[in-house]
Amino acid sequence: MGWSLRTIADLSDSEFAAWSQLLEERAGIQLAPMQKSLLQSQLSIRMRELGYDSYNEYYSLVTDGLQGRLEWSILIDRVAVKETSFFRHRASFEYVRRYLQDKINNRQLSESFDLWSVGCSTGEEPYSLAMVVNDCFELAQLEPYYGVTALDISSTALAKGRLGRYLPRALEQMTAEEAKRYTQVCNDGSYEIARKLRDRVCFTHGNVMQIGDMPKVEMDVIFCQNLLVYFRRWLRRDILNSLVERIKPGGLLVIGLGESADWDHPQMKRVNNETVQAYIRQEHKKQ
Secondary structure (H helix, E strand, O other): OOHHHOOOOOOOHHHHHHHHHHHHHHHOOOOOHHHHHHHHHHHHHHHHHHOOOOHHHHHHHHOOHHHHHHHHHHHHHHHHOOOOOOOOOHHHHHHHHHHHHHHHHOOOOOOOEEEEEEOOOOOHHHHHHHHHHHHHHHHOOOOOOEEEEEEEOOHHHHHHHHHOEEOHHHHOOOOHHHHHHHEEEOOOOOEEEOHHHHOOEEEEEOOHHHHHHOOOOOEEEEEEOOOHHHOOHHHHHHHHHHHHOOEEEEEEEEEOOOOOOOOOOOOEEEOOOOOOEEEEEOOOOOO
């Protein structure tokens, strides 16, 4: 019998606590007790690959020096990658569409229109944003002068995003027209995102807990959905406050509906729309 078929014992409560603490300290991910079996599954798969049968021994590997940092990057890919799809929560994307259309109609676009997808996973979210923005520019017969920065902690997820190929189920929320205009069917039955969108999306590695250390490049739109729910309330607040510093005056912040319902900020005004949770950064007051 090979080592890969050895039985690995269940994760004990104390081991779950130690691993949970490590994930929260390094990535901000807060695991509920009900997620113990999910964590055990991901750990045991990786441990079998390496020939480990002790959670504590594998923990020592992950936390030891350079080799540990390399192993951590592999493990976090397994734990942090979220299941997602194109146009998940369509109302939020449509709000971005109306926001940009208003800017175009009022001739308020004088430079590049810049968007940031925070916690982009495998790319469906930033590509959905690119579709909406490209629609607006083409409808107005304007040169598509825009860019989407896509940030995630998982290198594997980012690599999939850069590749831009997806299984049919990821496209279920797309309209037939969107699929026709922005994807093409590959020989293996997957769908590839059109080159004109892939050229506009830049995938970059980063930890949302370290946003405060990132360059303060101001964005027109910051889109952060289905991410904050993984963090404690105080950390959600800190992340959102850091995002505010990277939004242009008059810019838009969109988060998941109900993900941080009690957050407010003196420079941000929540939009009057019950179907989305979005905020406009108030224009600087002249002295």
